[in-house]
Amino acid sequence: MKSLNKNKYTLACVICLLIAIISIIYVSNIVPTLKVELTLKEHNEKFFVNFDKEQFSVLKSSHYFDKKETKDNSEQLKEIGPIPEGKFVSSFDGKGEGKYGYWKPYLAMGSRAVYYTEKVPQRYLSGEIIRDYYGRIEYEEVEKVKYVNEPYWDSRYTTIPYEYTYTFSVIDLSDSISSNASDSIYSICTKQFAKQLTSYKNWNFSPNQVKCRRNANWAKFYMSVLPKNKVAVVFQSKDEKGVSVIRAVYFANRKAYVLDVHSPYELIENANAIMETFTTFYLQDYNDMVSMRLLLTILGCIAFVVFGLICLLIPKIVLQNRETVLPKQAKYLVRYACVMWFVNIICVFADVYPIFTGELRQDSYWWNIFLLFLCAVGMNIFTNMYVVNKAKAENEFDYLIPKWLKFYLIKRHITDAEYKSVVVFLLYPFFILGNLPFGICVLGYILPVAILSVILMEVRIFSKWTHEDTNGNNSNGVEELGVFKDYYLLLDINRDASEMDIDIAFNKAMAKYNSRTDAKLYNEVYKRNIQEAYRVLSSTNRLKPEYDKEFDAYRASNDSEYLYSDERTKRDIMLVQKELRGTLLASKKYDTCAKVHNLVIRAVVIYGVFLAIVSSILFVPVKKHTTFGDVYWESLWDKVRFIDD
Numbered sequence: 001m002k003s004l005n006k007n008k009y010t011l012a013c014v015i016c017l018l019i020a021i022i023s024i025i026y027v028s029n030i031v032p033t034l035k036v037e038l039t040l041k042e043h044n045e046k047f048f049v050n051f052d053k054e055q056f057s058v059l060k061s062s063h064y065f066d067k068k069e070t071k072d073n074s075e076q077l078k079e080i081g082p083i084p085e086g087k088f089v090s091s092f093d094g095k096g097e098g099k100y101g102y103w104k105p106y107l108a109m110g111s112r113a114v115y116y117t118e119k120v121p122q123r124y125l126s127g128e129i130i131r132d133y134y135g136r137i138e139y140e141e142v143e144k145v146k147y148v149n150e151p152y153w154d155s156r157y158t159t160i161p162y163e164y165t166y167t168f169s170v171i172d173l174s175d176s177i178s179s180n181a182s183d184s185i186y187s188i189c190t191k192q193f194a195k196q197l198t199s200y201k202n203w204n205f206s207p208n209q210v211k212c213r214r215n216a217n218w219a220k221f222y223m224s225v226l227p228k229n230k231v232a233v234v235f236q237s238k239d240e241k242g243v244s245v246i247r248a249v250y251f252a253n254r255k256a257y258v259l260d261v262h263s264p265y266e267l268i269e270n271a272n273a274i275m276e277t278f279t280t281f282y283l284q285d286y287n288d289m290v291s292m293r294l295l296l297t298i299l300g301c302i303a304f305v306v307f308g309l310i311c312l313l314i315p316k317i318v319l320q321n322r323e324t325v326l327p328k329q330a331k332y333l334v335r336y337a338c339v340m341w342f343v344n345i346i347c348v349f350a351d352v353y354p355i356f357t358g359e360l361r362q363d364s365y366w367w368n369i370f371l372l373f374l375c376a377v378g379m380n381i382f383t384n385m386y387v388v389n390k391a392k393a394e395n396e397f398d399y400l401i402p403k404w405l406k407f408y409l410i411k412r413h414i415t416d417a418e419y420k421s422v423v424v425f426l427l428y429p430f431f432i433l434g435n436l437p438f439g440i441c442v443l444g445y446i447l448p449v450a451i452l453s454v455i456l457m458e459v460r461i462f463s464k465w466t467h468e469d470t471n472g473n474n475s476n477g478v479e480e481l482g483v484f485k486d487y488y489l490l491l492d493i494n495r496d497a498s499e500m501d502i503d504i505a506f507n508k509a510m511a512k513y514n515s516r517t518d519a520k521l522y523n524e525v526y527k528r529n530i531q532e533a534y535r536v537l538s539s540t541n542r543l544k545p546e547y548d549k550e551f552d553a554y555r556a557s558n559d560s561e562y563l564y565s566d567e568r569t570k571r572d573i574m575l576v577q578k579e580l581r582g583t584l585l586a587s588k589k590y591d592t593c594a595k596v597h598n599l600v601i602r603a604v605v606i607y608g609v610f611l612a613i614v615s616s617i618l619f620v621p622v623k624k625h626t627t628f629g630d631v632y633w634e635s636l637w638d639k640v641r642f643i644d645d
Contacts, residue, residue, distance in 0.1 A: 013381065017308075017311050019307045020304045021377075023299075023301070023303040023307070024300065027304070027352065028352050030297055030300075031352065034294065037290045040221055040222075041286070041290040041291070043221055044283040047061075050283060055253040056170075056278055057278065058278040062278065064092065064274050065092045065277075065278065067093055068092055070091075072088040073088070073091050073167070074171075079240060080238075081200060081235060081237045082197065083249070083256075083258055084189070084193060084249065086171040086173045086176070087171065087174075088172075089171065089255070090170050093165070094166055096164050096166065098161070100265035101159045102157070103157055105153055105154070105155045106156065107154075108153075108154045110150075111148065112150055112152075113146075114147070116145075117142065118142055119141055122137075122140050162265050164265075165263075166261045166270070166274060168258070169257075174254045177254045181254070183227070186230060186251040187230075187231070190233055190251055193233060193249060197233065200236065200237060202234060203233075206230065206232070207230070207232050208222075208227065208279075209228065210275060211275065211276055214272060222279075225281070227281065230252065233249055233250070234248040243264055244262070245262050246260075246261050246268065257280055259271060304348075305345070308341070311381040330387050330390070333383065333432075334384055334387050336432070336435065337384045337435050340376075340436065341380040341384075343437065344437055348374065351370050372437065376434075376440060379435060379440065387431075390402075398423055400427045400431065409422065410575075412458075414457070414578070414599075421598055421601055425600055426600070449600075449607050452603035452606055453599055484554060484562045486554070487536055487537055487547065488537075490529050490530055491506060491509060492505060492509075493505045499540065502534065503538075506530060510530065532573075535580070542572075543576070546568070549566070550564060550565065550566055553565055
């Protein structure tokens with residue numbers, strides 16, 4: 001039952017953590033665009049009026065849609081040309097006035113300068129006429145001008161006042177277009193309708209692009225919002241009075257919108273002027289969407305804080321339901337994780353808040369920092385739950401080591417120094433440094449060191465296997481750990497022996513070992529067995545009561561190779577065996593091949609040397625010379641960064 005409750009608490013914590021992370025990621029994605037959307041929503045509510053039934057929006061300053069008619073005018077529309085088949089919804093009619101201006105030629109009268117030349121006698125300064133050798137008068141040509149009145153063609157700008165009428169009709173197409181239809185269906189409708197206009201002068205255009213091109217306000221506020229791929233089809237015709245008519249038809253919102261303009265002049269200009277005042281991009285739907293995104297953003301922020309706090313409160317609930325006492329170091333670690341959780345929460349909101357103000361945009365650098373903060377928050381919560389789940393009544397230094405890791409380390413026959421090094425160099429950095437805002441970076445140290453440690457341990461196991469004889473016996477005299485032994489038989493004492501009897505028996509057995517009367521009988525294995533028996537039986541408060549229960553079961557069974565029934569007792573005794581074996585292997589009595597070194601520290605040193613070499617290669621500057629004789633310093637990292645840039 002306790003295990004079931006523990007699993008429930010763990011599952012609840014994981015679910016709350018996932019909700020919190022998903023919430024803050026959603027908020028970080030939606031906030032950059034939400035500020036712009038809120039501004040546009042405010043603009044929509046201020047300047048536009050929405051027609052819910054027709055599903056289009058009109059500028060409040062427009063006068064084209066003041067008169068609404070609900071009488072079906074389909075027959076009148078068909079007199080001009082084809083219209084989409086559907087149910088009539090409503091129409092908006094009206095009149096307008098305009099002035100058509102053009103340059104008109106006319107016949108005008110005006111004086112015109114006429115230039116001509118005339119011959120006159122040449123004269124001296126004295127006024128006397130100049131003659132040549134034969135007495136003939138010498139002449140020169142003089143340019144003269146005269147003005148004459150004559151007609152000519154000119155032009156003047158002339159305006160003609162005129163009236164025009166317009167009709168904007170809405171036709172419902174819900175019978176032929178489903179509510180979940182994609183935008184491509186409207187393009188198909190436009191193409192199918194254009195096939196009916198082969199006898200008319202027709203063309204396609206984009207109403208939204210026309211708006212943005214003609215009006216700066218449309219381009220400023222709606223350039224990025226209005227769909228660019230929706231087109232309308234337009235054709236020209238004449239009504240029953242012979243007045244020119246231009247008809248624009250476009251499909252949207254499961255409806256067909258038909259705009260007719262009757263005018264003797266400026267058909268396209270009048271139609272464009274009307275289209276500038278409305279949009280079939282229904283702004284009320286856009287406003288509702290923005291309001292929903294704003295609500296989800298607020299709820300996402302609340303969910304991040306609430307579910308994050310729940311993840312921190314769950315460990316306290318677990319502790320209240322437990323009968324065990326939290327060790328001192330576990331208590332400090334839980335408090336440390338709680339404090340760092342608040343710090344990381346502040347870092348996350350400090351990273352996200354500039355997006356609300358529009359001062360920051362998401363890029364690759366921002367996302368990297370944001371994910372680091374999120375990972376730190378998740379690691380805080382994981383640390384709390386893990387520490388609480390691993391808490392024991394005994395204040396053991398290795399309580400943070402998971403069971404699977406303990407099993408692996410015992411199988412690899414590590415020494416006590418290596419066992420403590422795993423806690424100091426791997427677990428403590430993970431649980432302490434990992435809770436910092438950039439704590440996920442500590443995995444860059446822990447993972448390589450852990451992998452190197454595993455490789456070194458496996459190499460050591462292989463080396464020991466190569467020193468075993470053909471019968472599978474270890475040449476160094478190391479037996480398998482975790483085997484049940486009769487300690488009373490090894491020390492040659494009774495079950496009810498006192499502590500003094502145990503001490504006397506142990507000293508007697510060690511005297512036999514030290515005497516070396518028989519090296520094969522009283523060898524290192526014999527020494528280790530009696531040390532192990534003494535360590536267990538002398539622990540009258542802990543190990544001896546556990547061993548006695550297992551000893552009774554051993555005596556009651558007929559199994560020659562009895563296995564421990566209590567895994568906790570087996571674990572405790574294996575730890576004693578491991579310590580004795582490690583101490584023995586580290587003894588100077590063994591040769592160099594049999595010595596046991598601290599492989600965890602070796603892995604740390606190897607990784608440190610590797611980082612130093614890589615850093616020296618990448619970051620140590622090297623002198624270089626350019627072709628112009630300039631001398632500068634450049635590292636390999638500078639070259640790589642330059643290439644990336």
